[in-house]
Amino acid sequence: MSNIISTIDFNSTTTCNQSNPTHQTHPHNPMDTTTAGKPSNGHRLVFLPLPYQGHVSPMLQLANILHSKGFSITILHTLFNSPNPTNYPHFTFLPIPGTGDELHSLIDLKNILRLLNYINADLVDPIRVCLNRLMLEEDGVACLITDVHWFGTQSVADDLILPRIVHRTSNISSFRSFVAPVLLRDKGSVRGCDEEVKSEASVSRLEPLKDKDLPKFLPNDPEGKYKILELTVKGIKQARALIWNTFKELEEHELEALSQDFPNPHFLIGPFHKFFPASSSSLLTQDQESLSWLDKHPPNSVLYVSFGSLVRVEESQFLEIAWGLANSKQPFLWVVRPGSVEGSEWLECLPDGFLERIVEGRGYIVKWAPQQDVLAHPATGGFWTHSGWNSTLESICEGVPMICSPSFGDQLLNARYVSDVWKIGVKLENGFERGEIQSAIKKVMADEEGLEFRNKIVNIKGKVNFCLKKGGSSYSSLEDLVNYILSF
Incomplete structure (x- = not known):
């Protein structure tokens, strides 16, 4: 994963003992404990x-x-x-x-x-x-x-x-699904404790959650997963x-x-x-030029595409994403994180002629984007996301409807709530398939249903501002x- 997540190592002026000398140091560290953050309440x-x-x-x-x-x-x-x-x-x-x-x-x-x-x-x-x-x-x-x-x-x-x-x-809704195996087993139920369940059946007491939406972290070691979940639940309750x-x-x-x-x-x-304004907590370098590119487009016209900092896709899936975007004829800003495509450093496996097909400003590909600023930009009209909670919440806060492609963990439940509960977007139920992708983009960005998504999420955005x-x-x-x- 070293080619996916950048590392910033440093020796703080405050350490428990001597830092590892093999780690790179910053030439200046302003975190001197004699001056940093003196509190007004003494805590x-x-x-x-x-x-x-x-x-x-x-x-x-x-x-x-x-x-x-x-x-x-x-x-x-x-x-x-x-x-x-x-x-x-x-x-x-x-x-x-x-x-x-x-x-x-x-x-x-x-x-x-x-x-x-x-x-x-x-x-x-x-x-x-x-x-x-x-x-x-x-x-x-x-x-x-x-x-x-x-x-x-x-x-x-x-x-x-x-x-x-x-x-x-994550959010409360997905947390309930995360701890479901422990809570369900404690109540004498085995449903939800097995791995890779693909059933459409609802999970009792966790509606609208379906069996297939339960988190799938560790398919090769269900008992190991259960033990970790059990310890996590115990730690939370204490x-x-x-x-x-x-x-x-x-x-x-x-x-x-x-x-x-x-x-x-x-x-x-x-x-x-x-x-606070958009923070600089990103571990990856953000491409600020993407904002200038957005400035050239009319309101609600651009689809922003980003699958977060951890998700990786197969080359075949990457090609389906590429052609789904190209065939939609919708302007898009696409984040392709280096190393996020199996067997590829960055864009080597794009189809022949793809880059030529998206010339003249209809598509823009970056390695990482200032997401909060992108979602707040007037040109951004939709967000194709992996449905991590940070991304989902940021999209809600800016009133941007979503297309959801969850991979693991809380993403599954977040996507279900976006599509079935809050009704502010659609979920791609069949993975990455260019026809379904093209249809979903049209639904969110151009159809009447997309306008309904937008109206509902703008209403929730108003509640955010009030709270x-x-x-x-x-x-x-x-x-x-x-x-x-x-x-x-």
């Missing part, structure tokens, strides 16, 4: 993100939000896929020693079970050393905020008598509270259902990215979260 929060782009970004956004409320912020992170400290001069960064090469070898999604076992077993003691040192400093530590997948840190928090809050980077990057108006019913199994306090304070204002649900929930942390 320091320590954040521990999972080293994936889709997990790092919302965690840093959350840290920014709480810093604006007067908290001092320390980011405890792995050396692999570490955030760039120069983008956050108001934070202190603390690398966990020995978390570079080993994580690099496990970061591929095919190794997700090994990775989760590794970080929650081998890294527990190094994390304990880091937290113990921080607690002995003048500011101490008021609270540890971790990604839910760091369930092993609950034992550390308990030993140190340190409150732990978890942040789930945490003080959960923080969600979503808002009440979108998932109120899902929250009521979830609270039956997870009675912890829940704080819905999203969308995180709307609290963030004083008296709104997310505004009030954030105030409750701040008071909750200050009560520790």
Whole structure:
């Protein structure tokens, strides 16, 4: 995966012990603990993100939000896929020693079970050393905020008598499907515990979820997956509270259902990215020229295509995507991440004549785009997405209807909600097939049904704007979260 996710390694001025000398250093690090982020309320929060782009970004956004409320912020992170400290001069960064090469070898999604076992077993003691040192400093530590997948840190928090809050980077709806195997087995049901179920049957108590929508992470080791899920659920239930990057108006019913199994306090304070201008938490270099290209197109005319930072496709699928876009005759901005096509570095396997066919400005291909800015651009009229939660939420916030091509995990449920519940887009039910792709693009970008999608998602966008204002649900929930942390 090294050719997919860029790494930024550095030696912070604050470390648990000597950093690995093989990692590249920055010539200047502004994260000096003597000046960084002195709080007005005297409380320091320590954040521990999972080293994936889709997990790092919302965690840093959350840290920014709480810093604006007067908290001092320390980011405890792995050396692999570490955030760039120069983008956050108001934070202190603390690398966990020995978390570079080993994580690099496990970061591929095919190794997700090994990775989760590794970080929650081998890294527990190094994390304990880091937290113990921080607690002995003048500011101490008021609270540890971790990604839910760091369930092993609950034992550390308990030993140190340190409150732990978890942040789930997906939404409530998909989280219910994520933990479904454990909850269903606890209730004596086997449905949903088997891997690769393709049935159209609904899952009891999880409607409109279908059997085929259940997350499929580890098809070769269902018992291993179940054990990880069981430990994750246990770690969440033992945490003080959960923080969600979503808002009440979108998932109120899902929250009521979830609270039956997870009675912890829940704080819905999203969308995180709307609290501040588009952030620079991307681990990949963004092509800013894509915005200039969009400037040349009329409103709602361009389809934006991006499948996130992890999804990989076969060459045959890539060709179907290419011809589906070309045959649609719709202007498109297409993100093709280097290494995202099996057996190809970048665009080598494009069909002969394809680039000539999209000349004269109808198509533009980039390696990575400033997604929030692209979605907010007036020319963007649709988003063909992998349905990761960050992308889905960003599209909702800008009122852009979606075409969904989910691959794994929460993407499956997000796509189902987009198409069947919120009715703000379509899901490609048959994978990547050029005829279905062309039809979906026409439906979203040109047909009457696409106008209905747009009207519904613009209505939800209005609710987003309201929830963030004083008296709104997310505004009030954030105030409750701040008071909750200050009560520790």
